[in-house]
Amino acid sequence: MPGAGSFRADLGASVVVALVALPLCVGVAVASGVPAELGIVTGVAGGLVTGWFRGSELQVSGPAAGLTVLVYEAVGTYGLPALGVLVLAAGMVQLGLGALRLGRWFRAISLAVVHGMLAGIGLVLIAGQLYALGGVRAPGQTLAKLGGMHELGAQADWAAVALGAGTIAVMVLWRRVPTGLRVVPGALVGVAAATAVAALLRLPVETVRVTGVLEAVSPPGWSDFGALGSVGAVGTVVALALIASAETLFSAAAVDRMHEGPRTDYDRELVGQGVGNAVCGLLGALPMTAVIVRSSANVEAGARTRASRILHGGWLLLFAVALPQVLAVVPLAALAGVLLHAGWKLLPARAVAALWRTHRGEAVVLVVTAGSILATSLFEGVLVGLVLAVAKAAWETSHVHVEAVWEGEELCVRVVGNASFLRLPKLLDSLEALPHGPSVRLDLSGLRHLDHACLTALEGWERKRMPLPGREGVI
Structure with missing residues (x-):
């Protein structure tokens, strides 16, 4: 007591x-x-x-x-x-x-x-x-x-x-x-x-x-x-x-x-x-x-x-x-x-200024959320902000890049990162820019995440580069 x-x-x-x-x-x-x-x-x-x-x-x-x-x-x-x-x-x-x-x-x-x-x-x-x-x-x-x-x-x-x-x-x-x-x-x-x-x-x-x-x-x-x-x-x-x-x-x-x-x-x-x-x-x-x-x-x-x-x-x-x-x-x-x-x-002027200097994407989410509330309603505006924040997080975490190394006559193509549909255009552009060779080996072991859209695209690219039956990439 x-x-x-x-x-x-x-x-x-x-x-x-x-x-x-x-x-x-x-x-x-x-x-x-x-x-x-x-x-x-x-x-x-x-x-x-x-x-x-x-x-x-x-x-x-x-x-x-x-x-x-x-x-x-x-x-x-x-x-x-x-x-x-x-x-x-x-x-x-x-x-x-x-x-x-x-x-x-x-x-x-x-x-x-x-x-x-x-x-x-x-x-x-x-x-x-x-x-x-x-x-x-x-x-x-x-x-x-x-x-x-x-x-x-x-x-x-x-x-x-x-x-x-x-x-x-x-x-x-x-x-x-x-x-x-x-x-x-x-x-x-x-x-x-x-x-x-x-x-x-x-x-x-x-x-x-x-x-x-x-x-x-x-x-x-x-x-x-x-x-x-x-x-x-x-x-x-x-x-x-x-x-x-x-x-x-x-x-x-x-x-x-x-x-x-x-x-x-x-x-x-x-x-x-x-x-x-x-x-x-x-x-x-x-x-x-x-x-x-x-x-x-x-x-x-x-x-x-x-x-x-x-x-x-x-x-x-x-x-x-x-x-x-x-x-x-x-x-x-x-x-x-x-x-x-x-x-x-309630107006977070300092927060906006700080975010703009360090995390401009977060500042955009803040401003869009506030603007959406003004244009629609509180509930709809918050929903817009949440969707934008999730989309931003998904975009920022879906980093993927392609590493290509010649091993004799074979081109070893290694894909690293998080391959999601958000980065599919960039991924396909990187793959199409690779030089042509008699043999290609696709290595996906460096991927932490691979969604269905990217898997389908990678399989299609591999079949296009290696028309011979029975040849698959190393996953």
Whole structure:
């Protein structure tokens, strides 16, 4: 059992994490097109449910900016009542993946695809929240949002823009204040400052609509499960499960590097996330994932055990139940500023620059993944990135070359490497360029891999060079 010193450290850290989480929970919910309270419900479940599981001791879960795009599309397509069904199904998928001990395999996903996914999410988030910042109704598709940017200035509410820009400025400048003051999160300070300015000046800006946490909870009915009958809904479930799991486990790997405590059990963490999302689905709330911002705040605040993340869920519940009227005066533009800042931080500018200097192919995968997300959807864009990453890996590993040595009157042709159909044109060009001789011996013992297409081509080339029956290459 943790001692009194550990409990005091965890208690202090839990307050800090709750203060960090509160504006993010509300902002993610608003950006996802659902009532603000549902974001808090997911944050509470991330602490009071997932927090108990022995996966990653110090990692904190809740609604994440990385899922806003997918949730917004799902709510727009299937309606808010179906969201709980989709999240519940995604949680069950995560439970199955954890039970089958597949959590560790998420570490095999190309880092370029992950960075590209985050970049795409960041760009989509920025495109959407620029409209929210100006108090303008946004077009449905991301490309339409980007195309309408030139008209945004003429329609924007500049009082709302000033509040949002001020929120961002406070968040950026807050990192330069003395360490003692930084115990209070910059996002909370920025939102509080914008709220105070809007109230004092009585600015006519749109604020968060609040109905109460208990009133916002809406468990799915039996009729809502009919949404799972469509292929698109199943694809949404798979996308929610895989993206939430990948973000969680990559976050866990990052958190493990921040402390000296127990390392993450990836399969247990996946089970915990699955249970948490199943509970969120039953409550009709947003999906959850582990979030690096809250997790790093937890570690930096001195947390020692998982008690801190459990307690943070309790604080969120207390804030939501005891102070719901406070949320009703928060300007939407301030939350848009928080999410714009979050979207900007998702853009991996340094990663792209580093990859371009060292592994340009990986940089191309990253950029194509992000661009595909902008042009299509999050799920389809990630699939494009994964296919491109696999194709790139297959191309780079299928090196093959031909060595030709005369041994008296006989030309010994040795093929070395990995002979796959990707390198077949190069292989045939090399073979056709060899000099003709009275006798040819084909040696394939240097091949580590030989697929059917290359084997057929090599046999055809050998028959062409050696028409005599009964003569075969040495394999």
